[in-house]
Amino acid sequence: MTTPASRICLMYDGAAEDAARFYTATFPGGAIESVQRAPADYPGGQAGDVLIVTFTVLGIPCLAINGGPDFRHSEAFSFQVVTADQAETDRYWQAIIGNGGEENVCGWCRDRWGISWQITPRTLIEALAAGGDEARRAFAAMLEMRKIDVAAIEAARRG
Structure with missing residues (x-):
């Protein structure tokens, strides 16, 4: 699969992977493409935590980031x-x-x-x-x- 030039970016407080798995299981045209873990501690998380999940839902390329509680x-x-x-x-x-x-x-x-x-x-x-x-x-x-x-x-x- 070719990497899309653009994605919708959604911020979560530790639930990026859970949300992406729910969306791709619930709606058509969905798949988890990758789950990337943080290489070091960061505001809102620690090294090894899920940091980024790339997925597609309804045919729309998305990126979910565990960015902490400050983003609503x-x-x-x-x-x-x-x-x-x-x-x-x-x-x-x-x-x-x-x-x-x-x-x-x-x-x-x-x-x-x-x-x-x-x-x-x-x-x-x-x-x-x-x-x-x-x-x-x-x-x-x-x-x-x-x-x-x-x-x-x-x-x-x-x-």
Whole structure:
């Protein structure tokens, strides 16, 4: 495999490997590529601790670094997972929430390490792209939801 020119870098407080293993086991297009250990003590860790994990999730090259407790995640960055139907939406939502994560609104949730995920059914994306009344109805329905209800979005699309 060729090393990508760029990666998304995610910071963790000692959980980089656990998070990368969870992501690659949960979402398609994922694999752990390497686990590198610290060659010396560093702020937030000791020589021999896992320092860097390179992995791919959803086909996106990522780098997880155990950088200590000073770096926090926020909703300013999120992964969007486009789902085909309610069953797939439920599966990914439950994987995150059931593993110590927390619900948010409008199809967003946060995993136990603080990374935000948008679990977004394709029908919602299509409704918003359609514009006009269809988009307004679907948008209004979405604003009332935590996990997206595919049947409710489809009903809103139809009016």
